[in-house]
Amino acid sequence: MLASSFGRYASLSDADLLAALCADDEGSFAEIYQRYCYRLFELAYRKLKSREIAEELVQDLFENLWNRRASQQIDKLEQYLFSALRYRIINYIKGQQVRAGYELYCRLASSEADTATEEALAHNELSAALLASIRKLPDKTREIFQLSRLEQYSVAEISGRVNLSEKTVEYHLTKSLKLLRNYLRDFLVLVVVTLWHF
Template identity: 55%
Template sequence: MSSSLRFYASWTDAALLEALAMDNRGAFAEIYERYWYRVFALAYRKLKSRETAEELVQELFATLWHKRTQQTIEQLEHYLLVAINRRVIGYIRAHRIRTHYADYCRNLQVEETHETEDTLAVADLSAAFLRGVEQLPEKSREVFRLSRLEHQSVEEIATRLDVTPKAVEYHLTKSLKLLRTYLREFLVALLPLLFFIR
């Protein structure tokens, strides 16, 4: 085993990538050993969370293996560092959205008692929205989440899910139609709050 590792350690990045595209697990193991710490260090420096950084690094290398025959990578280190940076940014965006939403819900709960009905209406709508999202078909749900919650562009989503931009637009349109139908009965309850805020 050790001689095998020394064997791959002498390979160039280009040779490892070529072998990786041909399902060579030894080449993949060498790429992981060669670069995982640099990739992890970048993620950890930005996130300040070892657990989250490790999770994003594992996801990145899992994607590298699963898409080994589909990707054209010219500079391996540059590719990995850019890719982990994108994942970190996506995670931070999603975390901020969740935090803002939690703050918003907390603020609603401390409103004065005469606003209780409006607060309940918004809580009901929020719950209905989340239920509606969960009921979307799997691919549409994923596209909707990446677009509306992580604010990724159509092109970014298409690349991430390995589909065409038209497919992304189709799933977004489908998701919005289904959610509008699902939430129609809750919109009336929201109107008093909208009026009050305005």
């Protein structure tokens, strides 16, 4: 009985699986997971070179697919899954870059560097630029950025805290990273030089 049930799902098209998923059919979700999980993991691992992070991003993707099964409009399942994963990979990489810059800022702010040296002046300029850049963000965008990138809350957790949809939270995160990149463009070379010394 169980084997025939699995066989039935395996023979369904992606469109049929999506229709069953929207009707809360757990078997269709299991088949979608089995059909795409490994290929998605391979993509994430190839880009990030970390098994743990790759697994985490793929699991998050499938968790999101299940939780939003009734509200999402998906035309082509395979294209949707791979696009959604690429978005998560890009967002993760951007987040790591911003977090590294913020950690550098914290180290600089807590150290008593000799301001007379050229290196210390560069550190002070970088920390001031990063702090000023974060302060330039619009209030809601800054709040969501700090919750996500500095306090490590998930999109779902932030959504509940600030009473906004997950899509709106993701919009603010993308906006904050784009704005910070623009604000800090002049300091990118300085960041590389400073990180080299650490």
